[in-house]
Amino acid sequence: MEEKKQTAVFVPRKKEWLLVLLSTIAAYIYVSSIFQFPGEQSNFWIFNYWQWSDVMTIFVVFFLAAGASCAYINKIKIEKEHMIFMAFTVAGGFWFLIFRKNVDQDITGYLVLFLHLTAVYWLVSLGGKRLYNCLNECCILDLLKGLFCFPAMHGYRLILACCNGAACLVNKSKRNQQQMKQALLGILFSIPLFLIVICLLVTADHTFWQFCNNISSLAQPNSLTIIQLIMTGIVALYLFGLFYGCFYVASQGKTKKLTVAxxxxxxxxxxxxxxxxxxxxxxxxxxxxxxxxxxxxxxxxxxxxxxxxxxxxxxxxxxxxxxxxxxxxxxxxxxxxxxxxxxxxxxxxxxxxxxxxxxxxxxxxxxxxxxxxxxxxxxxxxxxxxxxxxxxxxxxxxxxxxxxxxxxxxxxxxxxxxxxxxxxx
Structure with a gap:
């Protein structure tokens, strides 16, 4: 009987949990900056007295530090090209710090886009996940892989890593871990039908409607914070998938070049x-x-x-x-x-x-x-x-x-x- 080939490298739980922590902190910093307008201060807990441009610079520094940490843990050799794109990202990040008083100029939006592209390409190149492992005509495909494919394919693993962590706190048995994952999956599948049932219950009874209305009124003053927390979770899934795809997915080896006559x-x-x-x-x-x-x-x-x-x-x-x-x-x-x-x-x-x-x-x-x-x-x-x-x-x-x-x-x-x-x- 033939053994199944391993499609991805084995990731120890401690590394997964570290990646969850790094992704969550980075997502929190990022969301606390993008929810502000140029020139205004953040209102997201730790960054109450920081301008959004300063928080964006902090995010860039933390993102680069997280990527360098993953490279060090996985014993990846940093090459000259990696340093060049890291320098581009650093220069883009510190622009916000230098021009904080005039950050509402027209080039700001283009600079944010530039930062995203250079940072993602730096991570893809650092993890050795480019098609031909060099900067060539396929760089757009490499960039799209990092921007969309990795987050979409591996973002869900953050939830699995959290389930493993919760199960380990309760019991280290594989059975409990599997049950935790299955329970979470059941909850996710139940949400659409659950919302329909809530709507029916609210319209069916005035007392229950009043009760739900009181709960919503209590939550209304903190609605922005709730939205920010939801966005932090979404961005954390994205970043976890990006880092996981770059550093913890086995490369497919040498890519066969497609040719036309x-x-x-x-x-x-x-x-x-x-x-x-x-x-x-x-x-x-x-x-x-x-x-x-x-x-x-x-x-x-x-x-x-x-x-x-x-x-x-x-x-x-x-x-x-x-x-x-x-x-x-x-x-x-x-x-x-x-x-x-x-x-x-x-x-x-x-x-x-x-x-x-x-x-x-x-x-x-x-x-x-x-x-x-x-x-x-x-x-x-x-x-x-x-x-x-x-x-x-x-x-x-x-x-x-x-x-x-x-x-x-x-x-x-x-x-x-x-x-x-x-x-x-």
């Missing part, structure tokens, strides 16, 4: 190349007429600058997915396919230049705002990224890695430059 890749691109060429022929012929209309006053500068700008940015982003996908998954890169990729790259550079010229046209006439600065930064990063990817076709190097480093570093420079000070002055 060069002829399929070439055929996929051909229609895009033809329509882009046609677009540039038509567009270059229409520019003089548009400039003439602006001089005559029949075409507004703002209308010309905005017309098609976002569509061009979206096309450039789509081309990035096409370029990286074909470059990575093509089974063999023949000379014809390399030429097609180069043409696609140069056409994308043309789209970015067109969009950039429209944005500069708008800035010259109407001045700077945060959105215009941020959009200009995005187009600049995208332009350099495509330039690097075109060069990588001629000389082999990891263009995606350099592009990610460039994007993260330049974003942090933009954030630390205190945009309101020089844009709105």
């Amino acid at each position: 060069p002829s399929v890749a070439s055929g996929f691109m051909i229609l895009f190349l033809l329509v882009y060429t046609l677009f540039f022929v038509v567009k270059l012929g229409s520019i003089p007429a548009s400039l003439r209309q602006i001089e005559e006053g029949t075409l507004l500068t703002s209308t010309y600058a905005r017309n098609g700008f976002f569509q061009l940015c979206w096309i450039a982003s789509i081309n990035f997915v096409i370029f990286t996908g074909i470059k990575w998954y093509a089974a063999e890169r023949k000379k014809s396919l390399t030429v097609q990729l180069s043409i696609l790259g140069f056409q994308t550079l043309g789209f970015i230049i067109l969009a950039f010229s429209r944005m500069q046209f708008y800035i010259v006439n109407y001045g700077l705002t945060f959105k215009r600065v941020f959009t200009t930064w995005f187009m600049g990063v995208l332009f350099i990224t495509f330039l690097l990817m075109i060069l990588s076709l001629m000389k082999k190097f990891n263009a995606v890695r350099l592009s990610v480093y460039l994007a993260c570093t330049s974003f942090l420079i933009l954030a630390y430059s205190n945009i309101p000070a020089w844009v709105y002055s």
Whole structure:
């Protein structure tokens, strides 16, 4: 009789309980910050006299400390790339501490997103759970794995770990642990029907309705705290699943790379190349007429600058997915396919230049705002990224890695430059 293969590493209970504790504390810190508005103080117990920006910095520090602790416990060697993403996360976290008095600026939301992405990718890379164990064209898939797959697949284990802990307090027998899990599962399944029964009982008897109303009135002053506790539990499940998936799930070994035939890749691109060429022929012929209309006053500068700008940015982003996908998954890169990729790259550079010229046209006439600065930064990063990817076709190097480093570093420079000070002055 064949033995079943173990799909996950065995996790001692003490490590599970430590992970429960770390996840719960991190969730509590996170929720106590996100329930506040910029510039306001927290009202969630320990952080009563802290601003939400300070609490966000504390969360980042605690998150990094928890990840480093898990790596140390599991004897994971910290490499240079792990340190780089840790540095990006630290820089993003301390931005809230430095700009606490002006944390309601427009870039704050983007910085929170940046923090989530860099922190999760750092954890996935530290746990060795990337598809090819390096930063390459599959980095988006690695990021999605950490953001959604691990929490969804392993978050429930926090409840099981709590049940094991409760059962061990009562009795160390496996039977009691199993009964505890089964009882909890029964309670979870009963909740929908239980709510229906409560509604029926409330409508069936006025006295019972009055009793329930009195209970709800007692709970009303603490309704925000109750919501915060519920959110803390949800975030704890998410963080536990993320940490568990990164550090306590066995790797599947070397991932077999999916490939497509060069002829399929070439055929996929051909229609895009033809329509882009046609677009540039038509567009270059229409520019003089548009400039003439602006001089005559029949075409507004703002209308010309905005017309098609976002569509061009979206096309450039789509081309990035096409370029990286074909470059990575093509089974063999023949000379014809390399030429097609180069043409696609140069056409994308043309789209970015067109969009950039429209944005500069708008800035010259109407001045700077945060959105215009941020959009200009995005187009600049995208332009350099495509330039690097075109060069990588001629000389082999990891263009995606350099592009990610460039994007993260330049974003942090933009954030630390205190945009309101020089844009709105």
